[in-house]
Amino acid sequence: MALQEVARILADTARRPADLVTRFGGEEFLLILPDTDTSGAKRLCEQIRETLALAAIEHSESPLGKLSVSLGFTTLRPMELASVQALIDAADSALYSAKEKGRNRVECKAVSELT
Numbered sequence: 001m002a003l004q005e006v007a008r009i010l011a012d013t014a015r016r017p018a019d020l021v022t023r024f025g026g027e028e029f030l031l032i033l034p035d036t037d038t039s040g041a042k043r044l045c046e047q048i049r050e051t052l053a054l055a056a057i058e059h060s061e062s063p064l065g066k067l068s069v070s071l072g073f074t075t076l077r078p079m080e081l082a083s084v085q086a087l088i089d090a091a092d093s094a095l096y097s098a099k100e101k102g103r104n105r106v107e108c109k110a111v112s113e114l115t
Contacts, residue, residue, distance in 0.1 A: 002057050002059065003027065005055060005057050006029070006052065006057075006069070007023065007029065009048060009051050010029055012051075013044060014031050016033075018034045018035070019034070020032040030088075030091075031044075036075065037075060037077075038075045038108060041073050042073070045071040045073055045106040046106055048069065048071065049068075049069050049071060049105070052069045053068065053104075055067075068103055070095060070103050070104060070105060070107075071095065071098060071105075071106045071107070072091050072094030072098050072106075072107050073091055073106070073107075073108050074087055074091045074094060074108065074111060075108070075110075082111045086111045087111060089111075089114055090110060090113070090114055091109070093109045093113075093114060094107040094108055095107070097109065
């Protein structure tokens with residue numbers, strides 16, 4: 001039920017016609033947000049984090065007693081080239097950085113930071 005509520009919050013937040021929200025595996029979701037720059041992506045991620053906090057979804061295994069979310073993202077500028085895997089790797093690296101820095105936060109990592 002918690003994953004369904006998270007999915008609903010993601011879909012309600014990333015609601016432009018071209019936005020795509022999909023479950024990526026386990027407890028991870030992938031959002032594809034065309035024509036969104038770094039500041040716009042960060043703003044949307046913070047909105048997701050805040051909306052999820054307000055939803056106060058119970059989670060007995062969390063130290064807070066409720067679900068929190070760590071978000072990692074990357075962006076690709078026009079004319080910049082990167083493989084799909086490189087984009088996923090950068091976002092995944094940002095996600096783990098968010099978790100290492102205390103969870104319930106948003107982190108960004110550029111594809112170029114991985115090389």
